[in-house]
Amino acid sequence: MYKNSEFVSKLRNSGLRPTKQRLKICEVLFNRDKTFHFTINDLAKNISENFNEKISLATIYNTVHAFKDKGYLKEITISSDKSYFDTNITKHHHFYDEDTNLLIDCNDNEIGKVNIKNNITGKKISSVEVLVRVASDTQNQN
Amino acid sequence: MYKNSEFVSKLRNSGLRPTKQRLKICEVLFNRDKTFHFTINDLAKNISENFNEKISLATIYNTVHAFKDKGYLKEITISSDKSYFDTNITKHHHFYDEDTNLLIDCNDNEIGKVNIKNNITGKKISSVEVLVRVASDTQNQN
DNA sequence: AATTTATATTATAATCGTTCTAAACTGTTG
DNA sequence: CAACAGTTTAGAACGATTATAATATAAATT
Known part of the structure; x- marks a missing residue:
């Protein structure tokens, strides 16, 4: 507190x-x-x-x-129709539950480091974000 | 054609x-x-x-x-204020150039496979998307 | 502590992208 | 070709966000 x-x-x-x-x-x-x-x-x-x-x-x-x-x-x-804010400002990734519209933080033991082999020439990486959409098994996926 | x-x-x-x-x-x-x-x-x-x-x-x-x-x-x-559509419907990731607002497809030789070690129980992964934001070196990053 | 200045808050209006509506139109089927 | 379901249309409506301009507050200055 x-x-x-x-x-x-x-x-x-x-x-x-x-x-x-x-x-x-x-x-x-x-x-x-x-x-x-x-x-x-x-x-x-x-x-x-x-x-x-x-x-x-x-x-x-x-x-x-x-x-x-x-x-x-x-x-x-x-x-495009939902903008979330996160009070966790450390680098981390997310799961998004399409059934409940809930966003869940990933820990490092859930998603391994993303290996970026080649970046755009002359540019600096400002962030790398992974979004894993999940849904219940019965749901249709795209 | x-x-x-x-x-x-x-x-x-x-x-x-x-x-x-x-x-x-x-x-x-x-x-x-x-x-x-x-x-x-x-x-x-x-x-x-x-x-x-x-x-x-x-x-x-x-x-x-x-x-x-x-x-x-x-x-x-x-x-939240820009929704893009992609005619490339294969699984792939993107670079987003914050200077030009241009979206660039990643090939597999640019981003390695994302390793998802643990998924949410009872859920199926419907997609995994990586977004790498890039900007010119002088730009401030977050 | 009063005055001045810059910054912040407020209610409301304006804006923008998107979706809805209901009437007119078109493609398909029999 | 008649009937019907699906589609298009212009414009209205909507909802999230941003702009406005008057008022209020915080900080700096006297």
Whole structure:
């Protein structure tokens, strides 16, 4: 569990003013035992249901994008109509359960290192992401 | 180069009526030497610029999705605001050039086989996709 | 601690890609 | 060729996201 003052420094250190909205969002996102995945909608709902204060949707969008830009969140794109964010910012891969629409982190003991033998000339690799879609056996696959 | 009658059978075989709109779209997508990537917008623009006939945007959406469902196209999701389709329906991975927004197919000699050691219990793997984001050296990476 | 300045929040409007609708049209079957 | 199911169409509707511009707040300056 983090103290409020830790979030204040975290924000200040990255040039973001520690406003009460941002601190509340920090609390919701980072005061947890485990990292997790969420959509903007999940977050907005979480805040409005569990707290008296209401934060404008625009602010939630702005803050999530600011946190992403500062590297406090990663965005994971599964499909064009669903954008997930991940509080686990370490390099890792995902399983996506097509039955439940749930995203599950992979550990290194689940997916081995991806061997990139040749990169595009003159370019640097900025990320390597594996997405393993899974579904129950009865489901049709593509 | 395919003949029109080949597209007619292809469509009939998958339960799609060979309408002139669908045949035109087949021609644009599949009468090529190489597979390629496109967005719905690219396709609509291509048709309206290069042909006299105009096809309604709704029809383009319907047809692309029908072709995807029948397995003639693969959808590739790079970011929530851009949905690409690929006429290469074989299993393969991609490089995504963040400078140019260009998607490039990987061959097997570029990315080795992804080793999935443990799958989610009771689930079947429906696809494994690797996306390697690249950018010029000067670009900042995340 | 008051003033100034820059930054952030807000509600709402605007935008954009996509899907829906319902009427007109076309391909297929008998 | 009649009947029917499937398809196309323009435009409306939708939903997620972004822009706007007024207000509020935080930080810097006096």
